[in-house]
Amino acid sequence: MSRLFAIALTAILAASTAALPTQTVAGDYKLGALTIRQPWSRPAQAGMNGVGFFTVVNAGKTPVTLKSAETSAAGKVEIHQSSTANGVMSMRRQDNGVVIPAGGQVAFAPGGYHLMLLSLKTAQAQGQKVPVTLLFDNGRKVQVELAVQLVPPNGQAAPAGEHHH
Template sequence: MRTARFLALAAVLAFTAPAFAGDYKVGALTIGNPWARPAMASMNGVGFMTIANAGAKPVKLVSAESPLAGVVEIHRSAMANGVMTMRRLDQGVTIPAGGSVAFAPGGYHFMLLGLKQPLAQGQKAPITLVFDNGRRAAVELTVQSAAPQASQGSMGEHQHH
């Protein structure tokens, strides 16, 4: 009987583990499914992820950096009067207490400006997130041409095409 329960549990874990494989935990924050689109060296790259805050207080993401880019900026794209606009967010982005912010195509995203090397399909690209409380989160963006499909709970409902 114990063997059957163990095997059932092992099977469940085998199918659920990949959904959490791309998550990072920093205090009350969970950074899920970080990814970037492929890009050539000396061009600009773009990175995405979801940041969830399980804490009782909001946390502000103030900046990001990467050794692969000259500079990393936080941007937001939005549709205004039928025209897509993009703005740099110098004040950062607040992750609300008990909430999350999706960095996804068509919305918030990270611009990796002046890439020092190409972002090739399947590669991992390091990025460090800097928060207002002084915490830093080292994250690896998985380079792929489309959003991860494993996380229908976080990124799935925020995908934009």
């Protein structure tokens, strides 16, 4: 390989690496001892409600609370929890947030905790990214991108009887 080619290749690789977002693995984001894994959403029409899913892992020694979330893609974001009792699914807002235990994790997944993106300003099409800022206790926040896709990451099957928005 010529010296000039090697120099050019090194420059291209350095420039492309510098342009990468601050992620630990494709689809994962770090905030101190927290890792937000594989944030994603489903396609949805403008004016309708969207949804946000991910897993928050807390490698720290103290619990952390996800207090709220915000995005410019929707009129409002709320944290909800779906549950099923006696064959009836219900959904409740989590106004006090969700505690991520020390050394533990909480999944925001179909049929459980999730973000509701209320009154989407534009359609969410498969392949797009939706920016969302997660706000934790003590003022900590991290911006993630929800990957809009038809199925959960890694082809995981959604739980039976899941609630669609």
